[in-house]
Amino acid sequence: DRLRELAGVREAGARVLRTTKGIHCLLPRMTEHAVYLSTADDRMIFVIPWRQFSMVGTTDTDFDGDPDRLWATREEVEYLLGAVRPALPDPRVTLDQVVYTYAGVRPLAFEEGSSASRVSRDHKVVVEGDGGRFLSITGTKLTCFRSLAEEVGDRVMRALGRRVPSRTAELTLDGLDDEAGKIEARTWMDVxxxxxxxxxxxxxxxxxxxxxxxxxxxxxxxxxxxxxxxxxxxxxxxxxxxxxxxxxxxxxxxxxxxxxxxxxxxxxxxxxxxxxxxxxxxxxxxxxxxxxxxxxxxxxxxxxxxxxxxxxxxx
Ligand SMILES: Cc1cc2nc3c(=O)[nH]c(=O)nc-3n(C[C@H](O)[C@H](O)[C@H](O)COP(=O)(O)OP(=O)(O)OC[C@H]3O[C@@H](n4cnc5c(N)ncnc54)[C@H](O)[C@@H]3O)c2cc1C
Structure with missing residues (x-):
């Protein structure tokens, strides 16, 4: 929205983004299972095995500050630990066992009224400006990055007057550019x-x-x-x-x-x-x-x- 303002682009309104903060924290590995649980304030959080840790996430609160100056606060970490404790009664679910935390800001589509965790995570491509050349992306998940990239790529090509269909859906994820469906998938490999x-x-x-x-x-x-x-x-x-x-x-x-x-x-x-x-x-x-x-x-x-x-x- 700050960039849109600088560029004088307003067709979609003054705000297209609702920014919400989320934190994750790492505890020693406590379970080999991925646990998904609901909190007292009716949200879902998870504990998943990640590297040698159990990763706990996330919070979801409105955030309008500087996304470059962001950290997980004690209150946020305590909130997550408090929610995990009833499901995982492990003595290591404590503040002093937290090894690492990180925080991010979700650029969700602007929605007024609903609570931060209820705002849709679906992606939208907002097309504005001269000849539809100012594109803003809101929402999305890492798991959807390819379909979003395809949509944005196609729109950019259209705006440039070119026609080259995206091939991403046919290629493998590891960047080796094989055709998907023809490769062998392994979860274990003898080295x-x-x-x-x-x-x-x-x-x-x-x-x-x-x-x-x-x-x-x-x-x-x-x-x-x-x-x-x-x-x-x-x-x-x-x-x-x-x-x-x-x-x-x-x-x-x-x-x-x-x-x-x-x-x-x-x-x-x-x-x-x-x-x-x-x-x-x-x-x-x-x-x-x-x-x-x-x-x-x-x-x-x-x-x-x-x-x-x-x-x-x-x-
Ligand atoms: C709190 C939170 C929880 C989330 N949970 C989930 C989830 O459970 N599941 C899910 O699928 N998705 C989740 N997401 C969304 C997911 O993280 C994003 O969709 C994903 O990270 C987007 O990937 P990206 O590579 O497009 O952008 P990013 O991950 O933002 O990467 C962009 C990179 O470019 C770098 N960069 C920026 N500008 C420049 C520049 N000028 N020069 C060089 N480098 C630059 C940045 O530093 C950054 O490293 C979550 C997001 C947040 C914030």
Whole structure:
């Protein structure tokens, strides 16, 4: 809405967005099951196994502040823990066992009146401006990203007067561009052969398969070209240097946080990446040609992010 205002676009009204805040928190792994439960205020929350943790989420409250300055508050974490306790009577459902939290803002379609958690999550593409060239997307879930991308892509092509139908529905999700329906799906893979061929540990190979699916072979190919490709990035985590190269070259990682929090799970491991963020930052800086000032800013931004994640311990 701020961008629409700057651009002077108002055909769909002053507001198309209703922004609601949601937090997640990570507790030690308490159950192998995904648990979905209702809260006293008639909402649904979940506890799901995620990496070595149980992930608990989420809250849903209106938020009109700056989405770049956002953290899970103590009150929000306590709300989630209070809702989980009756279903999971585990002594670890306590504030001091929470390892990590994160918060986000949902850009939902503007609806007045209904409570934040009742606002529809369905996506809408709002078309405005000269020749229908100002597009705003509201709502959506990660699970629907492809159908939304297809719709937006088709609209953009139409606005540009071109006709190339989207192929996303026919392609596999792992980016290897195979035709869906012709591939073998596996939930388990024996990596012994790759261990013998590469000298990598089982733990590292399993992380590669888990992170990249069939695309893990690309990282192995890169590893063979790098003198230090097989080196671990962090003493406490199995991720390797080749993954950093892959993230910068192939996955559009542009910040240290992109790599530690979004391309790998190093930032959500028990050390929160604090044991390696400086050395990973230096390596990434070399790859991406960062100036010393940029490197410093990246390191500070990472530390600030970790502090925000743990701020609930104080406020
Ligand atoms: C609290 C909450 C709970 C949710 N729960 C669910 C759920 O249970 N199930 C579900 O399916 N979906 C859920 N969603 C929705 C889901 O998170 C989003 O649909 C999904 O993350 C959108 O993915 P994306 O890649 O399009 O955008 P994003 O995940 O927002 O990624 C965009 C990335 O681009 C980066 N970026 C932005 N601008 C720039 C720039 N100029 N240069 C470089 N990088 C930039 C951002 O830092 C960000 O990393 C939830 C969302 C929230 C906020």
């Amino acid at each position: 012994s052969e790759e261990m013998a061929a590469t000298g990598l540990s089982r733990e590292t190979l399993e992380i590669l398969v888990e992170t990249y699916g069939r695309g893990f072979a690309r990282v192995l190919a890169l590893l063979r070209k790098l003198p230090d490709g097989a080196e671990r990035l962090c003493p406490r985590n199995p991720e390797i240097v080749a993954q950093l190269h892959h993230a910068v070259r192939e996955e559009m990682a542009v910040s240290l946080q992109d790599f530690l929090l979004r391309r790998t799970g190093i930032g959500q491991s028990p050390c929160l990446g604090l044991d390696c963020f400086e050395s990973v930052g230096r390596r990434m800086g070399e790859l991406a040609a960062w100036s010393p000032r940029r490197l410093q800013a990246e390191l500070e931004a990472y530390q600030a992010q970790v502090e925000r994640s743990l701020k609930f311990r104080h406020v």
